[in-house]
Amino acid sequence: MHQTLKVKNLSISFPQNKGPHQPVLQNLSFDLLAGKTLGMVGESGSGKTLSSLAIMGLLPAVARMEVEEMQFSPKTGENYDLSKLSVAQWPQIRGQHIGMIFQEPLKALNPILTCGAQIAEVLQQHQGLKGKALEEVVLGWLEKVKLPDLKRIYQSYPHQLSGGQRQRVMIAAAMCCQPALLLADEPTTALDLSVQHEVLNLIRELTKEQGTACIFISHDLSVVRKLADQVLVLRHGQTIEYGPANEVLNTPKAPYTRALLACKPPLLEKIQRLPVLKDVEDGKAPTPLPAPASDANAAVILALENLCAFYPGSAQWFWQKKVPFHALDGINLHLGKGQTLGLVGESGSGKTTLARCILNLVQPQNGQIRYEGQEIQGLNGVALKKLRKKIQVVFQDPFSSLNPRISVGEAIMEPMQVHGIGQNQAERQQKTLELLALVGLAAEHFERLPAEFSGGQRQRIAIARALAVEPELLILDEAVSSLDVSIQAQVLNLLKDLQEQHGLTYLFISHDLSVIRFMSDQVAVMRGGKVIEYGPAEELFLRPREGYTKELLGAAG
C-alpha cells in the first residue's frame, strides 16, 4: 500500500496588527496511506481547518506557511510537492486528485445550478465527459451515495433537498473523479443525529471501496471513533497526540485527550458532576458519582395543555392554497418546581417554537399555558412585565445574544434597573459583581464589551443576565450546543450548581442526548411538532418505548 500524503513540520502563522506573526499551527507532521482515514480532532481555534486549507492550497494570501515536506502522490510513481505548486497547476489537482466536503452543504453548493449539473461540471472539467455518457455517470454516482429518486434529485436545486441529501450530493461531487485524497471538514456537524450516522457510514464505505485516503476533521471524538484508522489531536495549533485510533481513543497518553474523552457526559448513567478539563489535566478528577433520584412529587409550576401553533404557509402562486405549517401540534407537558425537563428533537421538531410560546414571543393559536395555575397567554402591560421577571431564557447563539455596544456590567444591571431590583445603582453594581463571580467571571470584566469574550464566556454572561431578575424558571434553548466540550462541561456544572443553590426550574432544550441525560429529571422527545415520548429520564433512556426514541439512542450511542 503506497503512501498518499506525507506532511512534515507544517507551520502556519498570521500577521498581527503590531508585532511578530502569530503562529496558529506549529510543526504538524503525519503520514497517510492510501485507503486509510486520519481523524483530526480539536476544539475551535486549534488549527484543524487551516491545515486542511493548506493541503488544498487555499490559505488566505496573508498567511505565512512554512513546511519541510508536503509530498502528495495520487498514484505510485506520481509525486507532487503541494507547497510548491503554481497557480496554473492547482486546478488539475483539486477536484481531480483531492476532493473536499464542507460543513455547510447549503453554502458549499451553488444555489442556481441543479445538483446534477454541479456533479457533471466536475466530471466534464477533469474527465472530459459529454452528453449522454456524462449524465449516466452522474446518475451512477447519485445512486452510489444512496439517494432516492435519482432523476428528480438530478433536476433539483440544493434548497429543494434536505440537509442530509445535500451532503450526499456534496460527497458525490467530491468523490466522482475518484480522488486519491478526500478532505472532510466537519461534514456531519450541521446534520441531525440520525442522518449523521448514515452519512458517516457512507463516507466510510466509499473511501474503503475506492481506496481513497481521507482526512476527517471533527471536534467530536465519538464521531471520529466511528471511522478513523489514525487520530491526531490538536490544541492551540500544537499536536497533542498522534497514533493509531484504538490506542489514542482507548488508552490516551496525553492528559488533554483524556480530558476531552471524560468531559462528554455519559449516555447510560446519570452522574452528579462532570469532570472539567483542568481537573483531568491535573490528575485530580473525582470519580463520577451517580446523581440522586429526582423528586417525583414536585409541585407543578408550568403546565402546557393541548398547545398548538402554526405559521401561515406560503404558496408558490397566488391561486394556490396556502398550507399552514404546524410547528406545534397538541403539546401536553408538566414541569415540576425545582426540576429539569429535557426536550429532545431534531431540527424542525418544534422545540424552539415551544420555548418561544412559553416566553410570550409567539402567540399559540390554540391550547393553554399555565404558570403557577395562571393562564399567561395574551398578558400585557404590568402583568406581562411581572411574568417576564419570573421566566427567563438563555439562547443558543452566544454571539448575537448580547448587544455589542453595551458593556457586560451594564447589560446585567439594566434588567435590575427596569424591574426595580436593588435600591440604587451602587447596590445593583454590587449585585452584578456577585453575579459575575457566580458564573466564574472577574470584576475586571465589568467594563468590557462582549466582543472581548469567547463563546463560552459570553454564554456565562447571558446566564448571569438572565439570573439578574431572580427568575424561577430558566429556559435553556440549545444553550451549550455551540460550545466546545471542555467549556460545555463547565457550563453544565455551573447550571447544576445554580439549580441546587437557588431552586431553579429548567426547561432544557437540546439535540444532544448525552447532555439531556446529564441534566434532566423528565424527558420529552419531540418530532414534527408532537411529543412522541414523555416520562422520567431514567425510564426513557434505559427502556425507550417508541421506535424513534430507540433510533435516536442508537445513533447517539
Place this chain on the structure above:
Amino acid sequence: MKAALWERFWQKKATRRAWTGLKVFLFLALLAPLLANERPLVCKIEKQTYWPLFRGMLCDWNLASWSDALLPPTDWAEKKYDWALYTLIPYSPGTIDRAALGAKSPLEPQQVKTAQFRHWLGTDLSGRDLTAGLLHGARTAMLVGLVSMLVAGFLGLLLGGLAGYYGDTGLRISRAQLLLGLLFLPLAIFYGFLVPYSSGGMAWRILVFLTLLICGWLLGRVLKRIGGAGPERAFPIDSLVLRVIEILDTIPDLILIMAIAATLKEPSVYYIMAVVGLINWTRIARFVRAEFLRIKSLTYIDAAKVLGFSELRIIWRHAMPNALGPFLVSLALGIAAAILLESTISILGLGVRADQVTWGSIMAQLLGKHDLDWWLALFPGLAIFLTVLLFNTLGKGVREALGE
C-alpha cells in the same frame, strides 16, 4: 471596540486627509465674515477709533447701533480713514468694485489701492470679488448640507426605523388612535408650517407643530385609559413607508424643486434646505430600515423583550445604536449630494435671491454669455468638487471602518 473602530477609521491616508479637509472647510465656512469683509477690523476716522466689523455684527443682532460716522449705507472703500486695518480679503461677497465691473480675470492688470485690494481670483460680472464670494459660498454650502441632512436624517431614522422594527404586523394601534393621528398630523403641519405668523421664526413653528402632535397623542392615551379606543389592530407601517418612498422616488428631484420654486413668492436658501431634506430622506430611510430588519432578528432583541424592557427602551438603547453605522455613511454621502443639488439649483437660477452668493450662483453667471470667463467656472467648480469629494471620502472611510 470603539477604539478599534476609530483606529481603523484612521488607518487610511485618504480618510485622514478628508478629516483634515473637513476641519479646514468648517473653519473657512464658520469664519468667513472674519476672513473676507469690506468693513475694516479697526480704523481711525478724525482721531476717533472704531471697530466697524464687530460693531456691524452687534448691529446685525440688534445689540448695538451704528455711530454717526459709520452710519450705513456706507461705501466703505470710499471713506476717508486716518488709517485702517482690514481682514485678509477686504471685500464682502456683495461689495461692488466699480473699477472691476464685467468680470475681471485674475491675470489681467487691476486698478487697486494696494496689493491687499487685488482680486486674487478675479471678479464676477457685477464687479464682486470672487474670493469673498467663494468663502461665503462655503457657508451656504455647509448650511444647506448640514441642515438638509438634519431634516433628512431625522425623517429617515424615524420612518425607516419604525418600518424596519415593527414591519407590517408589529405595530398595533386602535381605530381611535388612528383617527386622531389622521386628524392631528395635518393640523400640526398646517398650523406649524403653512399658516403665516407675523412674529417668531422656525423655532416657534416647530414648537406649534410638536405641541399639536403631543396633544393628539395624549388624547389617544386618555381614550385608551377610559376604554373608548376600541380594539387594537395591526398598522401596516412598513408598507406605508415603503409606498411613500416609492412615490417620492418616482418624481425627478429637479422637476419637484422647480414646481415648488414656482409656487414660492420669494426664493430663499431655507426653502432649498427644506426641500433637499424632504427629497433625500428616502435613501436614508431605506438604509435604516434594512439595518433594523437585520437587528430585529438578532437574539439580543428577543432577550431584551424577555427581560421585560419597554419597546421604547429596546428601540432607543438596543436597536438604534447598532444601526447608526450605515446611517452615518448615508448621511455623509447625503451631505455631498445635497451640496451638489443646491449648486445645480442655483446654476439654474431657481434657489436663491440674486444678491445671495453661492457657488452655483457664481457659475450661473456664465449661462448665456458668449465669451468664456474661465475663472468663474473653474474656482467655484473646484470648490464644489473638493467638498463633495471630501464628504464622499469620509462616508467611505466610515463604511470601511465598520467593515462593510
